[in-house]
Amino acid sequence: MIDVAPTLFSELLALPDRIFTRQDALGAGLSDEVLNAALRRGLITRICRGAYTVPGTWTREEHRHLLAKAALHTYPDAVLIGATAVAAHGIPLFEVPVVPTDIARPIIREARTEHLRIRPLRHGLVETPWGPATDLATGLVQMTMDHGITAGVASIDAALQWQETTTQTLEAAYELVRRWPLSSRVRCALEWADGDAESLGESVTRVILRAAGWQVASQVPIVDRHGEFVARVDLGIEGTRVLIEFDGKVKYADGGADALFREKKREDRLRALGYVIVRVTWADLFHAQRIVAAVSAALSAAA
Structure with missing residues (x-):
């Protein structure tokens, strides 16, 4: 049985966001056996495949944030998209599941892991407090196609109310996907959106x-x-x-x-x-x- 001391992970857990990857651990001289032993002892917890942090209880939005950060640590070429990008811009979500966390990478076909949905990178990026993401309007449009009209209207209203985007910018983002499957959800959400809503x-x-x-x-x-x-x-x-x-x-x-x-x-x-x-x-x-x-x-x- 491997004896694992908490101090073995002190430097790794001092990394930004208190997140480290399997590659970080291997680079620090720790083996997979040590990682698994630390998980069993509750010294660390797995956020998603290949990414770890300190154990704790997370709210839904804290979990979303952690998964987004873990994805960016695991894939340095990733960009937050869809609902994950909307949250990264600080816009509230209504009943949008944490999993899958949406990211894009320079790949050809969509791929999935247990916690992540990885799509081909099609858009430019902007910086957000969570890291690189698509612009807010693009994120809102993708989120609406993924999660439906109700979720779309709720976040679009908030973005308009807080003047984080405009109807014109959203319409332009919609035009880029108007022939895509499920784009009718976006058309309806934009027609029903109202920036006067306060919650x-x-x-x-x-x-x-x-x-x-x-x-x-x-x-x-x-x-x-x-x-x-x-x-x-x-x-x-x-x-x-x-x-x-x-x-x-x-x-x-x-x-x-x-x-x-x-x-x-x-x-x-x-x-x-x-x-x-x-x-x-x-x-x-x-x-x-x-x-x-x-x-x-x-x-x-x-x-």
Whole structure:
């Protein structure tokens, strides 16, 4: 049995991002047997094939970051693409799996490992906090083709809201792939995108409502009969008096009882003006039929 001391890995774990590769270990004089013994003892953990770091508990986004960094360490000629590139640009993702992590390399055909999807390199690169990646618009377009309209709209909305890209830039990126399989997802996502949305939850709720056939406006200003501003509401069904508020982590939670009271008064005032309000929570996003049923009932009540 091989005796492995933690100090054997101290220099390797001092490398950038605390990530080292099998080649780094072999270059430091460690064997595969030592690596495997360290894994069994819990001194190190494998991120993906051939890349290691210190053991720990990771959130989904921390895991995504680690895998992206590990891929770049393992393949120095790699570029982050698709959803991985979008995350590298700092744009939030909605329910996009961590695996596979998307990279591109100068290869001819797509290849896969347990954790990575490696595609042929077709685009230029820009620098991001995570490393080299495609530009944001290209990443958003590829991510939408890979993961669908809902994920695409959620991240596109955020990128537009934060002014990290423009509709024109996204349209130009779409034109490059408009004849590709699944490009229709991008066309729909661009038509449904709205840079006024202020959260992933609002964006996903709007996608659910659009898919149900309703026209939806974001950040709807409400005034009373005298033209006095009353409130700005997350979403509204156009041509109706039905409003939708997304509660996420409860916007007023930090304000305590006073904030709750103000929210109730605000809602009472909206109802007094004849509006019907539907509240949506994060859990509802995974049960679209609940949202559709609630809005259908509200439309009937408002008629």
